Amino acid sequence: MTNVNDKIKEFNKNNEVVLYMKGNPTFPQCGFSSTVVQILKHIGVNFQSYDVLQDEELREGIKNYSSWPTIPQLYVKEEFVGGCDIIREMFESGELKQYFDDKKINLVVE
Amino acid sequence: MGMKVDEIRNLILKSIPDAKIEIKDLAGDDNHYAAIIKSKVFEGKTKVQQHKLVYDALEGKMGGVLHALSLTTIIDN
Numbered sequence: 001m002t003n004v005n006d007k008i009k010e011f012n013k014n015n016e017v018v019l020y021m022k023g024n025p026t027f028p029q030c031g032f033s034s035t036v037v038q039i040l041k042h043i044g045v046n047f048q049s050y051d052v053l054q055d056e057e058l059r060e061g062i063k064n065y066s067s068w069p070t071i072p073q074l075y076v077k078e079e080f081v082g083g084c085d086i087i088r089e090m091f092e093s094g095e096l097k098q099y100f101d102d103k104k105i106n107l108v109v110e
Numbered sequence: 111m112g113m114k115v116d117e118i119r120n121l122i123l124k125s126i127p128d129a130k131i132e133i134k135d136l137a138g139d140d141n142h143y144a145a146i147i148k149s150k151v152f153e154g155k156t157k158v159q160q161h162k163l164v165y166d167a168l169e170g171k172m173g174g175v176l177h178a179l180s181l182t183t184i185i186d187n
Binding site for chain 2: 032063067068069070071080081082083084085086089090
C-alpha cells in the first residue's frame with residue numbers, strides 16, 4: 001500500500017502542473033481554490049487537479065508533504081509554488097506568467 | 111472556534127518582534143482575516159518561506175483553529 005507521500009510524489013511527477021484543491025475546477029468547494037482555478041484558466045495553463053475533499057488522507061498528507069497548512073496548493077514540475085495568496089500575488093504582478101515561461105510550460109492563449 | 115485579532119497579533123509578535131501588523135476582520139466570525147505583515151526577517155526569503163514564518167508563528171493554528179488568514183508579507187528594509 002503506497003503511503004500518501006509516495007502517492008503525491010507520483011502525482012507531481014506525472015503531471016507538470018498539479019493543483020490540490022477543495023472540489024474540482026468545475027465545482028470548486030472553497031473560495032481560495034476557486035480563485036486559483038480562475039487564475040490558471042485565465043493564464044491558459046493546463047493542469048491536473050486533485051480534490052482533497054474526496055481523500056482525507058491526501059488532505060492531511062499534502063499539508064505535511066510541503067509543510068504548508070492550507071489548501072489549495074499548486075505544484076509545477078514537482079516544485080511547490082504556493083497557496084492562494086502567493087498565486088494571486090504572482091498573477092497580479094505578472095510574475096506567474098513569467099514563472100510558467102521560465103519552466104517551459106506552454107500556455108494556451110485564446 | 112477561531113481566533114481574536116489580538117491573539118493573532120500577539121502570537122506573531124512573539125516570534126517576529128519587529129513585525130508591523132495590520133489585520134482586517136473579513137467576516138466578523140473570528141475565522142476570516144486578511145493580514146499585512148512588514149518585517150526585516152523576510153529579507154532574502156522567498157514568498158513561500160516568508161509566509162511559512164508567519165504560519166510557524168501561529169503555532170499550528172493556521173488551517174485548523176484559524177480557517178482563513180490571507181497573508182501579504184512585506185520586507186521592512
